[in-house]
Amino acid sequence: MQEMYPKKGRVILHVDMNSFYASVEMAYDSSLKGKPLAIAGNVEERRGIIVTCSYEARRFGVKTTMPLWEAKKLCPQLIVKSPDFDKYRTASVAMFDLLRQYTSLVEPVSIDEGYMDITECHEMGSPIEIAKSIQQRIFQTLDLPCSIGIAPNKFLAKTASDMKKPMGITILRKRDVPDKLWPLGVTEMHGIGEKTAEKLESIGVRTIGDLSQANEMQLRHALGINGLKLKNRANGEDNRGVDPDSIYEHKSVGNSTTLPYDSTNEKELLTVIHTLSEKVAFRLKRKNLAGQKIGITIRFKNRKTITRSKTLLNPITSHKNISEEAKALFKIHWNGDAVRLLGVTAFEVIEKQEAFKQLDIFSYQQDAKKEPLFSAIEKLQAKYGKKALQKGTDYTGGTSANMGAETSFSKDFLDRQR
Amino acid sequence: MRFIIQRDRLIQSVQDVMKAVTSRTTIPILTGIKITATEEGVTFTGSDSDISIESFIPAEEGGDEIVEIKETGSIVLQARFFSEIVKKLPLGTVEMQVTNSFQTIIRSGKAEFNLNGLDADEYPHLPQIEEEKTLKLPADLLKTLIRQTVFAVSTSETRPILTGVNWKIENGQIICIATDSHRLAMRSAPIEGEEQSSYSVVIPGKSLNELSKILDDTTDLIDIVITENQVLFKAKHLLFFSRLLEGNYPDTSRLIPTESKTDVVVHTKDFLQAIDRASLLAREGRNNVVKLSTMDGGFLEISSNTPEIGKVIEEVQTETIDGEELKISFSAKYMMDALKTLEGTEIRVKFTGAMRPFVIHSLNDETITQLILPVRTY
Numbered sequence: 172m173q174e175m176y177p178k179k180g181r182v183i184l185h186v187d188m189n190s191f192y193a194s195v196e197m198a199y200d201s202s203l204k205g206k207p208l209a210i211a212g213n214v215e216e217r218r219g220i221i222v223t224c225s226y227e228a229r230r231f232g233v234k235t236t237m238p239l240w241e242a243k244k245l246c247p248q249l250i251v252k253s254p255d256f257d258k259y260r261t262a263s264v265a266m267f268d269l270l271r272q273y274t275s276l277v278e279p280v281s282i283d284e285g286y287m288d289i290t291e292c293h294e295m296g297s298p299i300e301i302a303k304s305i306q307q308r309i310f311q312t313l314d315l316p317c318s319i320g321i322a323p324n325k326f327l328a329k330t331a332s333d334m335k336k337p338m339g340i341t342i343l344r345k346r347d348v349p350d351k352l353w354p355l356g357v358t359e360m361h362g363i364g365e366k367t368a369e370k371l372e373s374i375g376v377r378t379i380g381d382l383s384q385a386n387e388m389q390l391r392h393a394l395g396i397n398g399l400k401l402k403n404r405a406n407g408e409d410n411r412g413v414d415p416d417s418i419y420e421h422k423s424v425g426n427s428t429t430l431p432y433d434s435t436n437e438k439e440l441l442t443v444i445h446t447l448s449e450k451v452a453f454r455l456k457r458k459n460l461a462g463q464k465i466g467i468t469i470r471f472k473n474r475k476t477i478t479r480s481k482t483l484l485n486p487i488t489s490h491k492n493i494s495e496e497a498k499a500l501f502k503i504h505w506n507g508d509a510v511r512l513l514g515v516t517a518f519e520v521i522e523k524q525e526a527f528k529q530l531d532i533f534s535y536q537q538d539a540k541k542e543p544l545f546s547a548i549e550k551l552q553a554k555y556g557k558k559a560l561q562k563g564t565d566y567t568g569g570t571s572a573n574m575g576a577e578t579s580f581s582k583d584f585l586d587r588q589r
Numbered sequence: 590m591r592f593i594i595q596r597d598r599l600i601q602s603v604q605d606v607m608k609a610v611t612s613r614t615t616i617p618i619l620t621g622i623k624i625t626a627t628e629e630g631v632t633f634t635g636s637d638s639d640i641s642i643e644s645f646i647p648a649e650e651g652g653d654e655i656v657e658i659k660e661t662g663s664i665v666l667q668a669r670f671f672s673e674i675v676k677k678l679p680l681g682t683v684e685m686q687v688t689n690s691f692q693t694i695i696r697s698g699k700a701e702f703n704l705n706g707l708d709a710d711e712y713p714h715l716p717q718i719e720e721e722k723t724l725k726l727p728a729d730l731l732k733t734l735i736r737q738t739v740f741a742v743s744t745s746e747t748r749p750i751l752t753g754v755n756w757k758i759e760n761g762q763i764i765c766i767a768t769d770s771h772r773l774a775m776r777s778a779p780i781e782g783e784e785q786s787s788y789s790v791v792i793p794g795k796s797l798n799e800l801s802k803i804l805d806d807t808t809d810l811i812d813i814v815i816t817e818n819q820v821l822f823k824a825k826h827l828l829f830f831s832r833l834l835e836g837n838y839p840d841t842s843r844l845i846p847t848e849s850k851t852d853v854v855v856h857t858k859d860f861l862q863a864i865d866r867a868s869l870l871a872r873e874g875r876n877n878v879v880k881l882s883t884m885d886g887g888f889l890e891i892s893s894n895t896p897e898i899g900k901v902i903e904e905v906q907t908e909t910i911d912g913e914e915l916k917i918s919f920s921a922k923y924m925m926d927a928l929k930t931l932e933g934t935e936i937r938v939k940f941t942g943a944m945r946p947f948v949i950h951s952l953n954d955e956t957i958t959q960l961i962l963p964v965r966t967y
Contacts, residue, residue: 484745525895527878527964529920531770532844532946535962539944545965546943 175297176290177323182298183413184287185320185328186270186305189337191283193225195262196252198314207231208250211239222254226337259283265313273301278413284332286325288413302340310338326409329361348407353380362401370394379405424460425468425516426450433472433509440510441498447515448494455493455517461486461526462517465496469505470512479504480518486526493517590626590662591686594646595655596675596697599683602644603672605827606635608799609642610668616713621665622672623712624685631656634715635668636830640796641715642803643828659686663709664693671695674702716830722788722815724758724780727808728824734765735801737776737930737957742794743769753791755838760787766841767794772923773841773946773960774930790815791838796831803829845960846946849939851883851915854908854952857936860889861928863905867893868921870901878964879921883914893921908935917943919963927959 176182188194192210197203207228209221219239231246243249263282270277273295276288295301302319309317318339320331330352331343343351352360358368360379374389376382383405390398403409426447434440444467455462465487466480479500487493497515530538606622614620614637623634630647648656664687675683678697686694691706726734735754743751748770755766764777800822804811812823815833822829867879871893882890887907894900917940928936933951940947949959 524966527918527966529771529964530944530946530962532768532773532841532960532962533770533839535945538965539942542942542944 175299176293180323181288181290182292183322183325183328184289184298184302184305185322185325185332186266186285186287186309187318187320187329187332187336188266188283189316189318190223190225190229191262191315192223192254192259193228194315195259196255197225198262199258203250206250207233207246207248208252209233209239209242210254211242211251212253224249262313262315266309266315266317269308269312270305273305276413276415278415278417286328286413299340299342306338306340324407324409325411325413326361326404327407333361345407348383348405349380352405352407353378353383355379357382360401360404362404367394367397367401422520423466423516423518424451424454424458424462424520425466425514426454427468427512427514429470429512430510433511435507435509437505440505440513441501443513444497444501444515445494447513448497449490451515451517452488452490452493455488455520458520459523460517460520461488461523462493462520463526464518465493465500466516466518467497467500467504468512468514468516469501469510472509472511474511476512477504478514480516482519485528486521486523487517488523488526590624590664591659591684592626592631593657593659593682593684594631596678596681596683598646598655599675602631602633602646603675605644605803606633606642607668607672608803609635609637609640611637612669614638618665618707618711619713620668621707621712622668623663623665623709625663625709626656626658626661628658628661630658634712636713636715638713639793639832640799641828641830642799643715643830645826647826662687664691665707665709665712666693666704670704674704715828716819716821718814718816718819718821718830720814722758722786724763724786724813724815725810726763726778726780726813728804728811729806729808730778731811731813731822732801732804732806734763734776734778735797738765738767738774739794739797739801740926740930741767741769741772741774745769750791750834750836750838752795753793753834753838754797755789755791755841757789758786759789766838768839768841768960771920771962772927773844773958774927775841775845775958775960777956788815789838790820791834791836792820792831793834796820796829800829800831803827844946845958846939846941846948849912849941849948851910851912851940853883853889853910853938853940854935855889855905855938856908857928857931857934857951859905860936861925863889863891863903864921864924864928866903867891867901868925869893870895870899871921877921878918879924880916880918882916883910912940915940915943917947917963918966919947919961923961927961930959931957 193208196208205227207225209224209228211219211221221233221235221237221239221242223235224233228246228249233242233246233249239251259282267277267279267285270285270287274287274289274292277285279285289298289301292301298321302321306317306319309315316337318332318336320328320341320343322328322331322343323345327343331341334341355378357363357371357376357379370393371382374393376385382402385402387399390402428443428447430443463486464480464482466478468476468478470476481496481500493515603622610620610622612620616638619636619638625632630645633644635642646656648658674695679700680698684696687706688694691708693704693706695702695704738754742754751769757764761779762777763780764775766775804824809825814821818833820831820833864879868877871877871879879891879893884890887910889905889907890902891905892900892902927949931949931951933954935952936949937952938947938949944963944965946960946962951957
C-alpha cells in the first residue's frame with residue numbers, strides 16, 4: 172500500500188460529523204429519521220436559534236443560527252428539540268475512540284470534528300480505504316453519518332470534508348487547488364468571515380484565486396500576518412501538524428449568554444455576571460485550573476462588542492472571587508447602554524497545583540489559620556504519597572459535566588477522554 | 590532674554606529638570622521647560638504638577654563665569670526638543686536669545702535653531718513653602734534611605750497610600766517604611782536637632798526615585814522642608830518639590846513580628862546567589878516562587894520546580910539554624926530585592942511559620958528591617 176502514500180509529506184483526514192446533534196437524536200429515536208428536525212436553544216425565549224438541523228430541514232431553507240420563528244415560517248412541520256448534551260458527549264467520545272483505533276494521531280477540534288494523521292497507516296490500506304472503513308464503522312456502530320476529507324494538510328482536508336455532505340469522501344490534492352478552489356469566493360474558505368472578506372474586497376480580492384496571487388504588502392497591511400497565512404492556504408499550503416494534545420492546552424475558560432431582552436438594568440446585568448462567573452468557576456474547578464486574568468465581554472444593542480480584562484496578582488478559582496472581579500470590570504467599563512450579551516472569561520489559566528497565592532500582610536492571618544491543617548496534610552502526603560489525601564476541592568472524579576455548557580458545545584468533556 | 594552659557598552645565602540642568610517633565614499632562618504648558626534669566630544667573634524649571642524641579646546656574650562660580658547674561662527675561666520651550674537640541678550642539682558654549690513673539694534662537698558654533706516658545710507668564714507658580722518643619726540629612730544617607738525602602742512601594746493604585754514611602758520623624762529618629770502589602774522595608778536613622786518633633790508624612794515613591802537620580806553621592810547636607818501637603822528638598826542650586834500623599838498610612842509597627850520560631854544565620858552573598866540560581870527556572874513574570882527547607886546539619890535547601898521546564902535543588906550551608914524545622918515558599922524576586930539592600934556579610938532571617946511573615950536583618954544591625962510574606966499553594 173506504500174505506493175498510495177506520498178514519499179514525503181503527510182496524509183491528513185478531516186472527519187466531520189454531519190448535522191451531529193440532529194443525527195444523534197435520530198440515532199436514539201429512529202422515528203425522527205427522514206423528518207425535518209432542528210435542535211434549538213431555549214425554545215420560548217428570543218435566543219432560541221437553530222443550533223443544527225437535519226438535511227430534511229435544510230431542504231426547506233432552514234439554516235444553523237437562524238432564529239426559531241423564522242425557521243418555523245419556512246417549515247411549519249419542523250420538529251424542534253432542545254439540546255441534550257449528555258447524549259452528544261457520549262456519541263462524541265465513542266466516535267473519537269473509534270478514530271483512535273486507526274492511529275493515536277487524532278486531534279479533536281470540537282465535539283463533532285477532528286483531524287487524523289494517517290501517514291504511517293499504510294498497512295491498513297490506502298487512504299481512501301481507511302476513510303471508507305472509518306465512515307462505515309461510524310455509521311454501522313453509532314448510526315451516525317460523517318464526511319471525510321483526504322488531503323496532504325489540515326486546511327485542504329477540512330475544505331475537502333466540506334465538499335460532499337452527507338456521507339461524502341473527498342480527496343483534495345494540492346494540484347486540484349487551482350481548479351477546485353480558486354474559482355470560489357473567499358468566503359468559501361475556512362478562516363474567512365464577513366469582516367475579513369470585506370477587508371479583502373477593499374484590496375480587490377474576491378475569489379480564492381485572487382487571494383492566492385494577492386500582493387503580500389497589501390495583504391499584510393489589510394490583515395496583518397494573518398493575511399500571509401491566508402494566502403498560503405489559498406495556495407493549498409498549511410504546515411500545521413496534527414496535535415493530539417492541542418485540546419488539552421487550556422488558554423481560557425469562558426461563558427457568555429445572550430440576554431432574553433436587551434437590558435439597561437444594572438442589577439439584572441450584575442446578576443447575569445454572577446451566574447456566568449459561577450459557571451466559569453465550576454468549569455475551572457472541574458478541570459483543576461486557576462485563572463490569572465479575568466475578562467468580560469459586553470455586546471451592546473447595536474452589536475458593538477467590547478472585551479475588557481484585568482491581570483490578577485493571585486490566580487483565582489472561586490465563584491466569589493471571579494464574580495467580584497468580573498463585576499468590578501463591568502462597573503468600570505459599562506457605559507449604561509442597553510446590553511444584548513454578556514460574557515465572563517478566565518484567561519491564562521494554569522494547573523491549580525502550579526498556582527500560588529501571595530500572602531498579604533494585612534490578611535495573612537486568615538490563611539495562617541489553616542496552617543496546622545496544611546502541615547498535617549503535607550506530612551501524610553510525604554509518608555503515604557500525594558494521592559493518599561487531597562483537599563476536597565481537588566477531587567475531580569464523578570462531577571456532572573452538564574454545567575457551564577448550554578447552547579454552544581463545550582469541549583471540556585474531551586479533557587477526560589484519554 | 591539673551592545669554593551665553595556653558596553647554597555642559599546647561600545639559601546637566603536640563604537633564605535634572607526633565608525628570609519632572611512628562612508628555613502625559615493635562616496642562617499643555619507643562620510639557621515645556623521654563624527658563625528664567627536674571628542678573629544672578631539662569632533658572633530652569635520642570636514640573637508635572639506632582640513633582641517640580643528647579644535647577645539654578647549661577648552667572649559666576651568660584652571666580653569663573655558660567656553664564657554671560659546679556660538681557661534678563663524668561664521663556665518656556667518644548668522640553669522634548671530643547672533637551673535633545675542641547676545634547677547635540679557642537680560647541681562648548683551656547684547662546685540663547687528670545688526674539689519677538691517668543692521665537693527663541695539657540696546658537697552654538699555654526700548651528701542655529703529657531704524654536705517656537707511659550708509665554709513664561711502662563712507657566713504655573715511653584716508651591717509656596719513656609720518653612721515649618723525642616724530637617725537636614727547628608728545627600729548620601731538620604732539616597733541610601735531611599736534605595737533601601739522605595740523598591741517596596743506598591744505599583745497598584747488599589748491602595749494609593751501604599752504607592753508612597755511613610756517617613757516618620759520621632760524621638761530624634763527618621764523611620765522610612767514602604768510596603769506593597771506583600772513585603773515591607775523599613776529603615777531608621779538618627780537625625781540631629783529634631784529630638785522634640787514628631788510627625789509623619791507619605792512621599793510618593795516615584796518622587797523619591799527621581800530625587801535619588803538627581804542627587805550626587807556627597808556628604809553635603811540636604812535641607813528637607815515639610816508642609817501640610819508638600820515636601821521640598823533643597824540642595825545646592827537645586828530645589829525639588831513633591832506633593833505628599835493624602836490619607837493615613839497603615840500602622841505597620843504591630844505587623845512586624847517580634848519573636849521567631851525558626852532562626853537562620855547565613856552568609857548574605859551565598860544565600861542571594863542560591864536564590865538567584867533557583868529562580869532561573871521559576872517562570873518569568875509569575876510569582877517567581879522558590880522553596881526553602883531547613884535540613885539537618887545546618888543546611889538550607891533552596892529549590893524550585895516548574896513542571897514544563899525542569900527543577901533545581903541547591904543546599905546552602907548556614908552559620909546556625911535554631912528552632913523548629915520549616916518548609917516555606919516565597920517570591921525569589923522579593924527575597925533578592927530585600928537582600929540587595931542589606932549591608933554586612935551575614936544576615937539573620939527570623940521565620941514565624943510557613944504562612945506568616947518573616948523578617949530579615951543584617952546580623953549586627955537592626956536599623957534595616959526587610960519583611961516578606963510567603964506564598965501558599967492552592
